[in-house]
Amino acid sequence: MELQEAKEKFISTWGSLGTLWGINKAMAQIHALLWISPDPLSMEDIMEELHISRGNTSTNLRQLMDWGIVYKENKIGERKEYFASEKDVQELSKQIAKERSRREIEPTIKVLKEISRIKDDGSPQTKEFIQQTSALYELADTANTMLNKVVNQEHNWITKTLIKLIK
Amino acid sequence: MELQEAKEKFISTWGSLGTLWGINKAMAQIHALLWISPDPLSMEDIMEELHISRGNTSTNLRQLMDWGIVYKENKIGERKEYFASEKDVQELSKQIAKERSRREIEPTIKVLKEISRIKDDGSPQTKEFIQQTSALYELADTANTMLNKVVNQEHNWITKTLIKLIK
DNA sequence: TTTTTATTTCAATAATTACTGAAAGTTCGA
DNA sequence: TCGAACTTTCAGTAATTATTGAAATAAAAA
Numbered sequence: 025m026e027l028q029e030a031k032e033k034f035i036s037t038w039g040s041l042g043t044l045w046g047i048n049k050a051m052a053q054i055h056a057l058l059w060i061s062p063d064p065l066s067m068e069d070i071m072e073e074l075h076i077s078r079g080n081t082s083t084n085l086r087q088l089m090d091w092g093i094v095y096k097e098n099k100i101g102e103r104k105e106y107f108a109s110e111k112d113v114q115e116l117s118k119q120i121a122k123e124r125s126r127r128e129i130e131p132t133i134k135v136l137k138e139i140s141r142i143k144d145d146g147s148p149q150t151k152e153f154i155q156q157t158s159a160l161y162e163l164a165d166t167a168n169t170m171l172n173k174v175v176n177q178e179h180n181w182i183t184k185t186l187i188k189l190i191k
Numbered sequence: 192m193e194l195q196e197a198k199e200k201f202i203s204t205w206g207s208l209g210t211l212w213g214i215n216k217a218m219a220q221i222h223a224l225l226w227i228s229p230d231p232l233s234m235e236d237i238m239e240e241l242h243i244s245r246g247n248t249s250t251n252l253r254q255l256m257d258w259g260i261v262y263k264e265n266k267i268g269e270r271k272e273y274f275a276s277e278k279d280v281q282e283l284s285k286q287i288a289k290e291r292s293r294r295e296i297e298p299t300i301k302v303l304k305e306i307s308r309i310k311d312d313g314s315p316q317t318k319e320f321i322q323q324t325s326a327l328y329e330l331a332d333t334a335n336t337m338l339n340k341v342v343n344q345e346h347n348w349i350t351k352t353l354i355k356l357i358k
Numbered sequence: 359t360t361t362t363t364a365t366t367t368c369a370a371t372a373a374t375t376a377c378t379g380a381a382a383g384t385t386c387g388a
Numbered sequence: 389t390c391g392a393a394c395t396t397t398c399a400g401t402a403a404t405t406a407t408t409g410a411a412a413t414a415a416a417a418a
Contacts, residue, residue: 048377067394103393105394113329138192148229153201244408244409247407250366271364
């Protein structure tokens with residue numbers, strides 16, 4: 025397989041995977057492109073490579089920067105802005121875990137906690153409701169706590185130990 | 192908060208969370224409804240409660256059954272089919288992890304493995320490509336292995352230990 | 359076999375989400 | 389302060405995805 029072919033395959037795979045997880049195609053593909061690019065790229069470069077419009081590129085670069093996985097870089101003497109992705113895979117997963125926790129998991133936990141505390145009137149409906157929403161709350165809360173510890177690299181040795189043990 | 196209000200809040204929250212993760216609203220809401228229902232529900236019951244069409248209900252119940260988190264139940268003497276969700280939170284997360292791994296992570300790993308093995312021609316482009324796709328491959332592979340071990344409950348004590356340690 | 363009851367399928371349509379391109383905005387050098 | 393180079397915004401449109409509802413199918417009862 026040639027580099028060009030492999031590159032296209034990577035970008036397109038990353039794009040569909042993104043879609044599957046609720047991230048739009050352009051955003052995932054821009055990230056893929058920057059991920060494998062040795063040097064920062066300009067907006068023009070990205071538009072050209074992926075055949076997408078200026079507006080689309082601009083919007084999705086902004087989102088990637090909001091996620092903290094793409095940075096602006098300025099070349100001295102150049103007015104144009106260049107973009108580079110976070111290249112460290114640990115840092116990438118850390119950022120993604122962090123953002124997903126903040127945007128999605130935490131708000132859900134809040135709702136689950138609130139609604140699982142309704143007054144128990146003794147009916148089977150209510151009993152089941154409390155039982156099932158509490159179970160979900162505990163699951164989400166534990167998962168989120170673990171995620172954040174790992175993300176904050178507070179217990180790095182545990183992770184390493186676990187990986188060794190579990191393999 | 193009254194049960195009815197809490198129920199609606201739960202169903203709607205679960206629906207939006209689903210959407211955010213690439214699962215359609217109806218599917219997530221049907222699951223939410225069954226999750227908190229003490230008894231199995233018929234298609235009519237679901238249609239009525241969620242105000243969705245028969246076709247939509249049928250299609251999404253099928254999907255939930257494909258995911259292995261909803262089951263058909265027959266009441267004796269009744270022609271109608273009833274549906275119940277898996278009620279155990281461990282089993283639920285196990286099923287979801289299993290299906291996501293099978294449908295999404297594994298195919299991605301396969302592609303990453305394949306493309307990260309292109310011949311190194313020494314150019315910076317190629318070097319970066321191999322470096323970055325391999326890193327992603329290793330990350331995905333390790334994560335997937337861990338997920339499956341946990342899912343298969345092969346190392347249950349490790350999980351328990353980890354949770355204790357990490358909290 | 360025919361009728362009744364229930365479920366599935368799928369073409370048509372609605373709703374949502376993504377993308378374009380040009381106008382407006384910004385920044386910087388002359 | 390003006391104008392060139394570049395970026396952002398956003399109304400309009402395209403593409404995708406979800407939903408409906410009715411016809412086809414299936415399965416049990418009469």
